[in-house]
Every structure is written in structure tokens, then in C-alpha cells.
Amino acid sequence: MGLLNKLDDPYEGGGIVLGKVEELLNWGRSKSDWYLHFGLACCAIEFMAMNASHFDFMRFGTIPRTSPRQADFIMITGTVTFKMADRIKILYEQMAEPKYVISVGSCSNSGGPYWEHGYHVLKGIDQIIPVDVYIPGCPPRPEAFEEGMILLQKKISRQAIFNKRKRLGTE
Amino acid sequence: MSEKKKIDIEYSQLDSERMRINVGPQHPSTHGVLRLEVEVDGEIVTDVVPHLGYLHRSFEKHCEYMTYPQIIPYIDRMDYISAMNNEWPYVMALEKMLDVKVPEKVEYLRVIVAELNRIANHQIAVATFGLDAGAFTPFLFYFRDREYIIWILEKLSGARLLYNYFRVGGVAGDVYPTFKEECHDVIAKVRKTNAEVMNLLIHNNIFIKRTAGVGILTPDVAINYGCSGPVLRGSGMAHDLRRDEPYSIYDRFDFDIPVGKGEVGVVGDCWNRNMVRMHEMEQSCRIIEQALEQMPMEGDVTAAIPKRIKLPKGEIYSRAENPKGELGFYIVSNGTDKPERLKARGPSFVNLSVIPEISKGYMFADLILILGSIDIVLGEVDR
Amino acid sequence: MTAQEIFEKLRTEAGDAVIECVVQPSYDPFIRIAPQAVFDICHSLRDDELLAFDYLMSLSATDLGDDLGVVYHLYSTKWKHKLVVKTQVPKDNPVVPSVERIWRSADWHEREAFDLLGVRFDGHHNLIRILLPYDWEGHPLRKDYRTPETYHGMKV
Numbered sequence: 192m193g194l195l196n197k198l199d200d201p202y203e204g205g206g207i208v209l210g211k212v213e214e215l216l217n218w219g220r221s222k223s224d225w226y227l228h229f230g231l232a233c234c235a236i237e238f239m240a241m242n243a244s245h246f247d248f249m250r251f252g253t254i255p256r257t258s259p260r261q262a263d264f265i266m267i268t269g270t271v272t273f274k275m276a277d278r279i280k281i282l283y284e285q286m287a288e289p290k291y292v293i294s295v296g297s298c299s300n301s302g303g304p305y306w307e308h309g310y311h312v313l314k315g316i317d318q319i320i321p322v323d324v325y326i327p328g329c330p331p332r333p334e335a336f337e338e339g340m341i342l343l344q345k346k347i348s349r350q351a352i353f354n355k356r357k358r359l360g361t362e
Numbered sequence: 363m364s365e366k367k368k369i370d371i372e373y374s375q376l377d378s379e380r381m382r383i384n385v386g387p388q389h390p391s392t393h394g395v396l397r398l399e400v401e402v403d404g405e406i407v408t409d410v411v412p413h414l415g416y417l418h419r420s421f422e423k424h425c426e427y428m429t430y431p432q433i434i435p436y437i438d439r440m441d442y443i444s445a446m447n448n449e450w451p452y453v454m455a456l457e458k459m460l461d462v463k464v465p466e467k468v469e470y471l472r473v474i475v476a477e478l479n480r481i482a483n484h485q486i487a488v489a490t491f492g493l494d495a496g497a498f499t500p501f502l503f504y505f506r507d508r509e510y511i512i513w514i515l516e517k518l519s520g521a522r523l524l525y526n527y528f529r530v531g532g533v534a535g536d537v538y539p540t541f542k543e544e545c546h547d548v549i550a551k552v553r554k555t556n557a558e559v560m561n562l563l564i565h566n567n568i569f570i571k572r573t574a575g576v577g578i579l580t581p582d583v584a585i586n587y588g589c590s591g592p593v594l595r596g597s598g599m600a601h602d603l604r605r606d607e608p609y610s611i612y613d614r615f616d617f618d619i620p621v622g623k624g625e626v627g628v629v630g631d632c633w634n635r636n637m638v639r640m641h642e643m644e645q646s647c648r649i650i651e652q653a654l655e656q657m658p659m660e661g662d663v664t665a666a667i668p669k670r671i672k673l674p675k676g677e678i679y680s681r682a683e684n685p686k687g688e689l690g691f692y693i694v695s696n697g698t699d700k701p702e703r704l705k706a707r708g709p710s711f712v713n714l715s716v717i718p719e720i721s722k723g724y725m726f727a728d729l730i731l732i733l734g735s736i737d738i739v740l741g742e743v744d745r
Numbered sequence: 746m747t748a749q750e751i752f753e754k755l756r757t758e759a760g761d762a763v764i765e766c767v768v769q770p771s772y773d774p775f776i777r778i779a780p781q782a783v784f785d786i787c788h789s790l791r792d793d794e795l796l797a798f799d800y801l802m803s804l805s806a807t808d809l810g811d812d813l814g815v816v817y818h819l820y821s822t823k824w825k826h827k828l829v830v831k832t833q834v835p836k837d838n839p840v841v842p843s844v845e846r847i848w849r850s851a852d853w854h855e856r857e858a859f860d861l862l863g864v865r866f867d868g869h870h871n872l873i874r875i876l877l878p879y880d881w882e883g884h885p886l887r888k889d890y891r892t893p894e895t896y897h898g899m900k901v
């Protein structure tokens with residue numbers, strides 16, 4: 192996006208690129224996201240396949256972290272039950288700002304196949320934490336994971352870091 | 363064993379304090395959302411209390427609201443690593459109750475897909491077990507190969523992981539023209555990788571040091587705890603439902619039942635349990651080869667599927683050999699198109715209950731290996 | 746041994762506590778026993794040389810309307826025969842002796858039956874919920890179960 196396009200620009204030779212600091216920072220942020228993988232059910236197996244040889248999730252610059260305090264985003268893959276819901280909330284609260292959430296699979300989007308009679312299934316993770324990207328599917332194909340990641344990167348690279356309040360018009 | 367003893371003695375001379383440590387529910391090496399409450403004395407595990415239910419998805423309640431064919435997708439989601447094998451005992455139970463005759467071609471197709479799925483399951487099991495012991499490369503090897511198996515199953519059923527392929531009296535999709543060649547191809551790949559992993563991981567000295575003689579499960583204890591599958595066979599009991607109680611057409615194939623022999627370590631330890639899985643992959647390859655040879659290529663696979671399924675009043679317990687052990691379904695029918703009660707007896711659920719018994723007295727790091735060697739899937743433990 | 750033979754053998758040993766043996770189409774043949782005698786009969790089922798049911802395949806509880814049923818599926822690795830044993834207890838006082846000391850695998854099965862259907866197993870060393878959270882109310886697999894509106898402030 193923004194910054195990289197300018198590198199191709201023939202008019203600004205000499206290795207100098209003009210751009211906004213914010214763009215530079217966002218570019219860096221979006222291309223190196225560390226994530227807390229919250230594997231819960233079947234979707235997590237598909238995510239394991241996504242991490243392995245054929246699809247290689249790490250080429251998006253992502254590195255799995257085991258601690259929420261080092262993670263930029265959390266990937267909720269699978270069915271969230273009530274017994275688990277409290278813990279997810281705690282983990283989310285431990286993450287440092289800015290933080291993002293990807294909800295993977297119908298189950299964490301809306302309860303999925305268990306939405307009707309699942310007395311012990313949370314009907315959508317967005318009831319307890321805010322979600323940035325929803326990836327549909329039961330389970331989503333690895334290609335869908337890729338798209339979800341690209342969408343998150345897009346979102347991050349468009350965000351305002353400086354004067355956030357002014358831009359959002361809350362001042 | 364002697365080495366273990368030595369460690370014990372050294373430790374007993376140290377000043378140590380009892381501690382309770384919480385492992386999980388979200389922990390990279392617990393193979394899902396299992397929570398273990400571990401009591402340690404220094405580094406030695408003195409007690410393990412598993413806490414389940416973090417993935418309790420109300421499967422049995424759902425079954426009471428669903429018609430019989432609608433339940434099949436939920437059964438996939440129980441043991442999501444080996445979905446094909448899961449559907450089989452359930453479909454078999456319905457066929458027995460309804461007295462449906464399954465066409466020859468379907469039987470062969472079922473055997474092939476189930477064995478392919480068994481290989482895929484064991485690949486994940488060995489790969490993640492390797493990860494637990496600190497070996498990352500087998501993981502990449504096996505996931506590369508597993509993908510080829512998935513492609514075949516995907517072409518047949520349309521899904522990558524949860525297939526919904528078995529139907530009462532048939533299967534959902536017919537074979538495609540290049541099916542046989544692709545299967546042979548995959549078998550060759552599986553064998554090649556297995557040979558590589560044998561050198562790289564199984565007979566690796568570090569791996570042997572970590573796993574041999576750890577988590578010993580004797581056959582009596584295993585039977586008393588109801589263990590089945592590679593866990594029981596690793597203890598030297600040749601108990602396999604495909605042989606003991608041949609369902610479908612398993613009596614037509616020539617295959618061995620691998621058991622833990624204790625070439626390395628002691629019979630019933632982690633290494634032997636894992637080795638059983640390695641050998642089973644080879645046996646599955648043999649079964650697939652024979653099935654491919656005998657399978658008739660013509661015929662419709664969906665012809666015998668009844669339009670509406672209504673079971674007579676009655677009860678049935680049907681079981682089959684899942685990659686993880688004996689999977690059973692107890693179905694109570696009240697004469698309508700929905701079951702009155704459906705109870706699933708998951709092999710992982712029962713196998714996991716042996717953990718407190720076999721992990722006492724070992725190091726804390728060994729506990730993770732013991733858990734990995736049992737190969738559980740939490741979807742089935744919690745249902 | 747078939748279920749009928751086992752039934753006759755048990756009948757001579759345990760008397761009236763072994764109620765009947767049902768063999769009918771579309772049922773696995775089963776033996777019905779009185780709930781008080783569960784522990785003793787199961788003990789002899791396991792320890793008798795000719796029966797040797799050393800493997801508890803499954804233990805399930807069912808809701809039968811006014812009663813709660815408990816079903817034991819047994820298998821013998823020695824003789825390779827199977828048996829279904831059933832018993833039932835009234836819903837207002839569902840107490841069945843625990844067989845956990847006979848087959849250790851019954852431990853978790855019984856906890857599950859307690860959790861989902863509320864059968865109380867007498868003599869179990871640690872009869873607490875296994876799948877649902879410890880503060881959950883009710884037993885969801887009972888037919889008259891009403892799903893609660895909320896749990897810890899989350900909508901069910």
C-alpha cells in the first residue's frame with residue numbers, strides 16, 4: 192500500500208521516499224503482527240494446517256506467541272463455551288493496546304452449528320470482546336484464513352495513530 | 363528405568379516444596395483446551411487432576427432435536443481429526459436397525475476413506491508428539507503429506523476436514539476417474555515420509571531418551587481403565603475391533619495388529635505407544651492397497667440410501683475402531699425419526715482418564731509427553 | 746455365553762435381584778437388575794471365571810420419564826462376549842451404587858451421568874460435575890430441563 196507504491200515512483204530517485212510517518216509506522220505494524228493463537232476446536236486443526244508447509248502463515252509476518260502480553264492480535268479459532276468465555280475475556284484484557292481480534296469459524300462468529308440447542312455454547316464471541324475481522328466457514332478453508340489476515344493488515348494500515356482523538360472528531 | 367531412579371534419589375536430597383501448578387486450558391502443548399491441575403514436588407509430579415468441559419458443546423442434547431441424518435455432521439465435529447472413522451459406527455448402527463444392505467462398492471470405499479483418515483490422524487498424532495519432544499521437522503513433513511490425503515477426501519466429499527460423507531446405505535460421493543492412481547501416489551508418499559521420520563525422530567537418541575521408559579501403562583491397568591486403540595496396543599494387548607469383531611469387510615484383508623514390543627524402552631511406555639501409530643500407518647497402507655485392488659469400479663454409491671429414516675423402537679450399541687480407540691454409540695430409539703437418547707463413548711474420554719495413574723512420579727516435562735502419547739481430541743472428550 | 750445363559754447363572758447366585766432377561770428384535774439382549782444389587786452383581790460379573798467381564802465399554806444414563814435408567818455395556822477381553830445390564834431408579838431419589846471400584850473407567854462415566862442427568866452414585870470417591878462448570882444449575886439431558894436465560898451475565 193501507500194509507502195511501497197512510492198518506491199516504484201521514478202520521479203523520486205536517490206532512495207528518498209516522501210511519506211507520512213504514520214504510514215511508515217502503520218506499514219511496519221501491519222507487516223509484523225504477533226498473535227496469540229487461541230485454538231479451541233476443529234477450526235484450530237485447520238489453522239495448524241495453515242501454519243504448516245503448504246500455506247505457511249508466517250509469510251504474513253506473523254509469529255505465534257504464547258503470552259497475551261506480547262501479542263498484537265488474538266485469533267479465536269473454534270467454539271467458545273461458557274466455561275471458556277471468562278478466560279478469553281481475561282486474556283483479552285491482558286493484551287497491550289493496540290489490540291485486534293480475529294474470530295475464526297461460524298462457532299465463534301455466531302455459535303455456528305450449536306446456535307440453537309447449545310446450552311453451553313456462547314453465541315458469538317462478540318458478546319464479550321470486540322471483533323475486528325470475522326472469517327466465516329465451518330471450518331474456513333486456509334484461503335479464507337489468508338483473506339482474513341489481509342483484511343486485518345488493511346485495517347491496521349489505515350488506522351490513525353497520531354492525534355487520534357482529533358481525527359475521530361471526539362474533541 | 364535405572365536412570366529415572368537416579369534422578370529420584372538426587373531430587374530427594376534437595377530441599378523441595380509441594381506446589382500446585384495450573385496447566386491450561388489454553389496451553390500450546392495440551393492438545394486442545396484441557397486443563398490439568400498438577401501437584402509437583404520440586405520437578406516430580408505427585409498428583410494430576412484433569413478438569414474437562416472447556417469444549418462441552420452439548421452434543422447429546424442436540425441429537426435429541428435432530429433427525430438421524432442430521433446428526434452425522436455433529437458426529438464429525440466430535441473427533442474432528444478423524445471424521446470419517448467417527449461416522450462409521452453411527453451409520454453402521456442405523457443400517458443394522460433398518461436392515462439396509464450396503465452395496466459392495468460402498469463397503470470398499472468406506473474402508474479406503476476410513477484408512478486414509480486413520481493415516482491422517484496418526485500423522486497429526488506423531489507430528490504433535492514430536493513437537494512436544496522438541497522436534498519441529500516431522501511436523502512439517504507430516505502436514506505436507508496430510509494435505510495430499512485431504513485432497514483425495516475433498517474430491518470425494520467436498521470438504522477438507524469435516525466430511526459428512528457416510529450416509530445410511532451409501533456414501534455421498536462417487537469415485538472420480540483418477541482416484542486409484544492418486545491413492546497409490548499418496549501411499550507411496552506416506553511410506554517415504556515414514557521412513558524418513560523413523561530415522562529422524564523415532565530412532566533419534568534424544569527422542570528415545572525423552573520417551574523410553576516414561577509413562578508406563580501395564581495391560582491390566584489399561585483394561586481396567588477401559589483404554590483402547592494405540593494406548594492399549596502399546597501396552598502389548600492385541601485388541602483391535604477390526605480383527606476381534608470384524609465389522610464391514612475387514613475380514614477380507616490381510617493386515618497385522620501392531621503392538622508395543624519394547625524394542626526400545628519398556629512395553630507400555632510413550633515410545634511404544636507412538637511406535638504403534640507408526641506401524642499402524644503402514645498397515646493402513648496395506649489395507650488400502652488390497653481394497654483398491656478388490657474394489658469394483660462400477661455401481662451407484664447412493665442407490666441404497668432410504669428417503670426417510672425412521673428407526674423401529676429399540677436400542678443398539680455399535681462400536682468401531684477409531685484411530686484413537688473404540689468409538690461406541692448407544693442409540694435409544696422411540697420409533698420416531700429422532701433418537702430418544704444418544705450417548706457417545708469417546709475413546710479419548712476414556713483414555714484420558716488414565717493420565718493421573720501413569721504420570722505420577724515422573725518429571726513435569728514428561729507429563730506433557732505422556733499426554734501427547736495418549737493422543738486425545740478434546741472435541742470428543744467433552745462432546 | 747449368551748445373555749440368557751448369563752441370566753440363569755446370575756439368577757442362581759443373586760436370586761430375585763436379577764429381575765429379567767429381555768431378548769427381543771431390535772434390542773441388544775439385556776439383563777435388568779435391581780439398583781441395590783448393582784455393586785454385588787457387577788463384582789461377580791467381573792470376577793467370575795466364566796464371565797470375566799473386565800472391560801466396561803460404556804456407562805450411560807437415560808431419562809425414562811418418571812425414572813432414570815442406567816445402562817452398563819460390558820465386554821470380556823478373555824471370552825470376547827458382551828452383555829448389557831440395565832437398572833432404573835425413581836427420579837426423586839436417583840441413587841445407584843457406584844461401580845467405580847470395580848472398573849476404574851466408570852469413574853468419569855459416572856461423573857458424566859451425574860453431571861448431565863443427575864444420577865447420584867453412592868460410594869463414588871469424587872462425585873462432582875465433570876463437563877459443565879461447577880456452579881451450573883440443573884441437569885441438561887433431563888427431558889424437563891429448561892435452559893437458563895443467562896450465565897455469568899452472558900446470554901445463553
Ligand code: SF4
Nearest residue numbers: 233269296297298329
Ligand atoms: S465453526 Fe465448525 S469447524 Fe469451526 S469450531 Fe465450530 S464446528 Fe468446528
